[in-house]
Amino acid sequence: MRPPMSKPSRAPLADARALGTPTSEPVQSGPPGLGRRARPRRIIAVGGGKGGIGKSMVSANLGVALAQSGLNVLLVDADLGGANLHTCLGVGQPEATLSDFLRRNKARLEDVIVPTGVPRLSLIAGAQDALDAANLKYAQKQKLLKTLLGAQADYLILDLGAGTSFNTIDFFIMADHGLLVVLPEPTSVENAYRFAKAAFFRRLQQMEAEYGIGDLVDSALTTREGSLRTLHDVLEQVRRKDPVGAERLERELAAFRIRLVVNQARTDADLNVGTAVASAWKKFFGIDMDDLGAIRYDDEAWRAVRKRRPVLIERPDSPAALAIQRIASRLLAIDGTPIPATP
Amino acid sequence: MKPFAQQTYYELLEVPVTAQMEEIHAAYSRLMELYAPDSIAVYALVDADQVDALRARMTEAMEILTDADLRVEYDKDLGLPARKVAEAVTAPAKDSGxxxxxxxxxxxxxxxxxxxxxxxxxxxxxxxxxxxxxxxxxxxxxxxxxxxxxxxxxxxxxxxxxxxxxxxxxxxxxxxxxxxxxxxxxxxxxxxxxxxxxxxxxxxxxxxxxxxxxxxxxxxxxxxxxxxxxxxxxxxxxxxxxxxxxxxxxxxxxxxxxxxxxxxxxxxxxxxxxxxxxxxxxxxxxxxxxxxxxxxxxxxxxxxxxxxxxxxxxxxxxxxxxxxxxxxxxxxxxxxxxxxxxxxxxxxxxxxxxxxxxxxxxxxxxxxxxxxxxxxxxxxxxxxxxxxxxxxxxxxxxxxxxxxxxxxxxxxxxxxxxxxxxxxxxxxxxxxxxxxxxxxxxxxxxxxxxxxxxxxxxxxxxxxxxAQVSARVRDVRPRLPDIPADAEFNGELLRRVRETRGFTLHQVADRTRISLRHLENVEADRYTLLPPPVYLRGILMNLARELGLDPLQVSRSYLGLASEKSGKK
Structure with missing residues (x-):
């Protein structure tokens, strides 16, 4: 199943990689034995800036949905300081975690992968006890990023933590799909915008060497939030210096697409918040955001968490579960992957 | 990828160039809702005045595009084929250029x-x-x-x-x-x-x-x-x-x-x-x-x-x-x-x-x-x-x-x-x-x-x-006693000025934050009890300002007196 399918879908991914973010570079020229096929076909990062908005719930259930549609899915709990994805999946305290991999050099990534009980869905649990688990060092982060890019799966889902630390953002922007979870409330929207801005500027920063726009990006980043220079401004300045470079830069920025998931929508109006946010974002920053759809507020989801089971398995017919399935199939549609009939 | 300030009216309102009047109105009201100041979608996205600017521009766009005449003009400006939109627009003269x-x-x-x-x-x-x-x-x-x-x-x-x-x-x-x-x-x-x-x-x-x-x-x-x-x-x-x-x-x-x-x-x-x-x-x-x-x-x-x-x-x-x-x-x-x-x-x-x-x-x-x-x-x-x-x-x-x-x-x-x-x-x-x-x-x-x-x-x-000017003039604070240009501002004169103004020492002390003791000493010309010139100068300037006198003149004059007297001593 894999080879034929991965052929056609290869192209866009290659494009994305070719964007030349430093993080992806090393992998491209990675170990000789590691062919392209060894890499996950798609990386989905689930972030959102604010805590408690359902990132882990979305990640877990999305993983289940994708696994149920016949794909091999690897969930990674990249919420370094507050790992709990395993609980969402009912895995219990995992024996091996990410910190085993990061800290003890003995471990290969494969060694810390634990099964979840859902076919084709496996998990790398987050670091548990280490006091400084959240403070990933740069070298560790690079190692992790590289290794994750080399992981074998159809889909790699990264469950990110709250906040906009580089440790979070860097995982977010290396993904093919940056899922931005947002609740229809000001606090969450505010953080989501900040997260998205941070992601774009971080990406700019990573590209700055290439375009000689380092100082521009720096000044943009150090500006106060209120007067945060927009990407328009940055692009404009780059264009003045280097029209061709600006052209490419613009393309590359546009290629990085944030996809919105509105969680816990309680009213019909809430269902449209995603569209509104995407359109406001585009209006002011000129960058497209996709609205993947909303997940209704659902007591079933809450009950499922209490039971430590993904709602998709616990109550597959609940509104929340259906919404997640819709989101999963939209992602698959975007990737142009026909849902396999059989695993 | 262009800022909204550079978007065409059609882009602003997110309608096709062929949009009918109703579409434009619908789009406009939708967008106004979306970009309302209390809309969640723009919360913390950009500055409030940027949102205001956007709204203003959208309104502008709506007004132009829903006015048959103006729209034709605008389309021509855009290079769109001239087309007659519905003609008579009853819009009242709003913005007149x-x-x-x-x-x-x-x-x-x-x-x-x-x-x-x-x-x-x-x-x-x-x-x-x-x-x-x-x-x-x-x-x-x-x-x-x-x-x-x-x-x-x-x-x-x-x-x-x-x-x-x-x-x-x-x-x-x-x-x-x-x-x-x-x-x-x-x-x-x-x-x-x-x-x-x-x-x-x-x-x-x-x-x-x-x-x-x-x-x-x-x-x-x-x-x-x-x-x-x-x-x-x-x-x-x-x-x-x-x-x-x-x-x-x-x-x-x-x-x-x-x-x-x-x-x-x-x-x-x-x-x-x-x-x-x-x-x-x-x-x-x-x-x-x-x-x-x-x-x-x-x-x-x-x-x-x-x-x-x-x-x-x-x-x-x-x-x-x-x-x-x-x-x-x-x-x-x-x-x-x-x-x-x-x-x-x-x-x-x-x-x-x-x-x-x-x-x-x-x-x-x-x-x-x-x-x-x-x-x-x-x-x-x-x-x-x-x-x-x-x-x-x-x-x-x-x-x-x-x-x-x-x-x-x-x-x-x-x-x-x-x-x-x-x-x-x-x-x-x-x-x-x-x-x-x-x-x-x-x-x-x-x-x-x-x-x-x-x-x-x-x-x-x-x-x-x-009238205003004259009112000001009339209203000026109580006339000063005649002070000759070369007057020496000793404590006595300062006291007289203060009394003419109708201020008590307490009031002055409150307003200038100069201690009552200092004020008394200044007015009594008790130079030896006054603080060193550096501080005294500040006190005098403040006091003079409060009394409506020329601070420089007062301080210079008084300090001169003070150094003279204490020097003699």
Missing amino acids: PVQRAAEALASAVESSASSSASEAGKGTEEPEPELSGPAAFRASFVSGYSLSYVTSSLQSAPFGGGFVGMPAAGRVDVGSSPARGESAPANVAEARTAESVVAQSSAAGSASVETSADSSSATSSAVVPASAAAEASNSEAPDTASATSAQSVPGVEAPTSASAVTAQAASSTEAPDSASVVTAQAASSTEAPDSASSVAAQAASSTEAPDTASATSAQPVPSVEAAISASAVAAQAASSTEGASTSTAESAGASAEAQGTEVPASPIASTPAAAEEPPVDEASVASNAQDASSQPVAPVSAEPPAPEPATSIVVTPTTGRSTGTSRSMPSTASGTGASAQTRGGSGRQLGEAQVLSQDSAIATAEAAL
Whole structure:
């Protein structure tokens, strides 16, 4: 199943990689034995800036949905300081975690992968006890990023933590799909915008060497939030210096697409918040955001968490579960992957 | 990927260019909801004033696109195939572009060659896209309705906005003389290209106008010249027409660059003589004021206005100034409106002293599309500057530039004291009449509001100012005892002054934060008990300030005494 399918879908991914973010570079020229096929076909990062908005719930259930549609899915709990994805999946305290991999050099990534009980869905649990688990060092982060890019799966889902630390953002922007979870409330929207801005500027920063726009990006980043220079401004300045470079830069920025998931929508109006946010974002920053759809507020989801089971398995017919399935199939549609009939 | 300030109206409203009226309205209301200040989608996304700017621009877009005439014009500007949208638009004259009004005035005055000029006008309007015959014909057929004219400002702004900015300039006016007015307005613009129309205008306006136009044209060097020239021409015209027809004169001054600002000034000065009313002097004087380049433009504008107001009886002056490049231009506009306002207010206020500062309902709209990004504050400040300057000649005292408030637009309170309001820079502010002059770029000034302006108003202004000044003078704090210039400020004298003021030592101590003990010692000339000179000097300065004396003189004198005495000892 894999080879034929991965052929056609290869192209866009290659494009994305070719964007030349430093993080992806090393992998491209990675170990000789590691062919392209060894890499996950798609990386989905689930972030959102604010805590408690359902990132882990979305990640877990999305993983289940994708696994149920016949794909091999690897969930990674990249919420370094507050790992709990395993609980969402009912895995219990995992024996091996990410910190085993990061800290003890003995471990290969494969060694810390634990099964979840859902076919084709496996998990790398987050670091548990280490006091400084959240403070990933740069070298560790690079190692992790590289290794994750080399992981074998159809889909790699990264469950990110709250906040906009580089440790979070860097995982977010290396993904093919940056899922931005947002609740229809000001606090969450505010953080989501900040997260998205941070992601774009971080990406700019990573590209700055290439375009000689380092100082521009720096000044943009150090500006106060209120007067945060927009990407328009940055692009404009780059264009003045280097029209061709600006052209490419613009393309590359546009290629990085944030996809919105509105969680816990309680009213019909809430269902449209995603569209509104995407359109406001585009209006002011000129960058497209996709609205993947909303997940209704659902007591079933809450009950499922209490039971430590993904709602998709616990109550597959609940509104929340259906919404997640819709989101999963939209992602698959975007990737142009026909849902396999059989695993 | 372009900022909304550069988007076309269609892009702004997210509708196809073929959208029907209902679609546009629907889109507009949807977007207004989406970008409402309390909308969650824009929360913390950008600055509030950016959202306001977007909303203003959307409103502008909606107004243009839902007006058949304006939309046709706009489409032509965009290079879209001209198409007739539903014709009769009953939209009331909302934002009347300055040029247009001037044009109107002109038209009424001239009354000549309506049809021929009309055709020309049509052409002229379309400068960017030479789609001549189409528009002309259309317009001709359309005579009965409202005339829309692209104000010169639009032309100017077009280059910046990417060519589609047309809106700002566009305004429509409902004029009594329907046939003539529409045409004339465009004619102005057209004149840039076709010299003939210019001639016609100028001749109509009279010699004065000719002067002005010449002036302006010579001054402005840029490609915009035609436009600005037109604007100026209209300017000059305004007074004449106004007086004749009691029409509304709206001079638009365009200052493409700083150089242009100067031009504007020149123009205004030129103008002043024409409108030989009482106010002229005032206008002229105000012209003098400008120091900085930006403020110059603004002031020029304001001064320009003054004459108009004065001369035009019952005419409402609404000058719009466009500075293509600098935001200051915008400010200028604001300023001018401010000034008009002040005049009118003054009238209503009668002799009441404070009237001066008040703002007129006319909303200044300022930012050109290009300048849209410019912070309103900027404008506001400039505006206030201008105001300041303009008011100075009349009553220096009263002129006080109000702190710029971002959103407020114009509040007119005839009787209120000093105007807090400063012209609001926000493009979206509705003008007094309720017609929203959303246009940024330039335009739209509301005509109909201050019906009452008359020559009297100028006098009233002057009177008010005088009254204010005299009030101030009368009101001065209790007269001082006669203090000779070379008086020695010893403790005794200081005490006398204090007592004359009616202050107790305690009051002074409270207000100056100087300890009672020190004050007593100072007044008693107990030099040895006083703190060292460094501190004493501060005490004396404070005290002198409180008593209304010259701090330097007092401290020097007293310290001299102190060192003398203690030295002797």
